[in-house]
Every structure is written in structure tokens, then in C-alpha cells.
Amino acid sequence: MIIFVVCQSWVESLASPNSEIDFDSPVIAILDACTLVPSSVRDVLLRCAAAEFFQVRWGPTILEEVRRTLSQRIAINDASIDRLFSALTQAFPDAMAQSGRPAPPDLIIDPEDSHVVEAALAGNANVIVTRNVRHFVVDQLQHAGIQLRTPDQFLVELFDQFPQELLEVIAIRAADLHDSRTETLEFLRQHMPEFVRRIETDYPNWLDGISDQ
Numbered sequence: 001m002i003i004f005v006v007c008q009s010w011v012e013s014l015a016s017p018n019s020e021i022d023f024d025s026p027v028i029a030i031l032d033a034c035t036l037v038p039s040s041v042r043d044v045l046l047r048c049a050a051a052e053f054f055q056v057r058w059g060p061t062i063l064e065e066v067r068r069t070l071s072q073r074i075a076i077n078d079a080s081i082d083r084l085f086s087a088l089t090q091a092f093p094d095a096m097a098q099s100g101r102p103a104p105p106d107l108i109i110d111p112e113d114s115h116v117v118e119a120a121l122a123g124n125a126n127v128i129v130t131r132n133v134r135h136f137v138v139d140q141l142q143h144a145g146i147q148l149r150t151p152d153q154f155l156v157e158l159f160d161q162f163p164q165e166l167l168e169v170i171a172i173r174a175a176d177l178h179d180s181r182t183e184t185l186e187f188l189r190q191h192m193p194e195f196v197r198r199i200e201t202d203y204p205n206w207l208d209g210i211s212d213q
Helices: 039-050 060-072 078-091 111-122 138-143 151-161 163-176 181-189 193-202 204-208
Strands: 028-031 055-057 127-129 147-149
Touching: 028 039, 028 111, 039 055, 039 078, 039 151, 039 163, 039 181, 060 078, 060 111, 111 127, 127 151, 138 147, 147 151, 151 163, 151 193, 163 181, 163 193, 181 193, 181 204, 193 204
Parallel strands: 028 055, 028 127, 127 147
Antiparallel strands: none
């Protein structure tokens, strides 16, 4: 299993979803750059994609922003970034969504995030996962068939659909990083507090390695 870990934290405010994701159809999610920069968020989301809970997409401008942020703001060296991008390409060869047309202006508030909507439209995505929820017009996106979610919200909904499978993903992550399950949840809590709370509330014995089935 590839561990998509390179960098540190990123914090943004949350927003409440107005409608549920339709899991009866394939879930195709654009991961915004701000979800691919923090190592813990990136790693958990991509492990979920590798487990086929959803299909992952991104666009070239999203990856350019990730590379620039890792290099200039997080001070990750070029060799480490190249290894990360190589791992992304190998693990998700069909993830790149090439933009074909400009994003309708009524879908965005911040023009600098137009490329995210363009990638979503080009990749037939029905979810955008971002920490910058205030940069988009939620109602208009929903009318276009696209749900907007923070990483925490998205993981909670994935957890509702795949509880045991997602617990296994987190357990494997803990083992891969040589952490205890408690340490892993504490590390994730900063970016995914509701997701962690749900695990602790719904599966209290999981921290001790005991099945709650």
C-alpha cells in the first residue's frame, strides 16, 4: 500500500451539506489542491479511493498548485515531490481530468478556483472535496449535479456507507506508519474531527482492536 505522506497541516472552516451524496451511482470526486497538500488528509482520502469507495479525479492546475504549495510554502524538496507525483500517477492513472470548457461564472465565488469546477465538469465528477467551501456557490453546483464537501464531511458520508471497510483502511494506515490506532485518530482529529468522533462513538472497542460487529 502506498503511503501518500509528505507534509503537515492545513485548516479551513466547515460548511453543512444541503443534500446527500447519491451512493447508488458511482461517486466521482474531484480533490481540490487544499485536500492534497496536508499529508493526513491526502493519505486517508487516497486510501479510500484505492479501496474503491469512490473514483478520484483532479486537474492539471490542481496538481500544479499542489506542487507549488509543497515546494514554496511547506519547503518539501523537489525529489520528494517528484516521488509523490509518481506515486499518484501510478496508483490513479485515470484520475487526470483535462478541462474542456470554462466554468460557468454562477458556480464560483472566487475566480481563482474556476479550474476546480472545470475539472469537475470535464471529469464528470459529482462531488468536489475542498476546504475552501466558501469559494463556491453550493446551490448552483447542486443544480449542476455536483455536491460540495469538506474532507471531514466526505469521510463521514463514506463511513456511513462503508463503516467496517473504512475502519480497516484506518487500521492499515496505523500499521503502515507504526502508530497505534489511538495515535492515528489523534493525528487525524485536527483535520477530520467529526469523522474521528464518529469512529469513537460508533465503534468504541475498535481502538483496542476489538470488533464491534
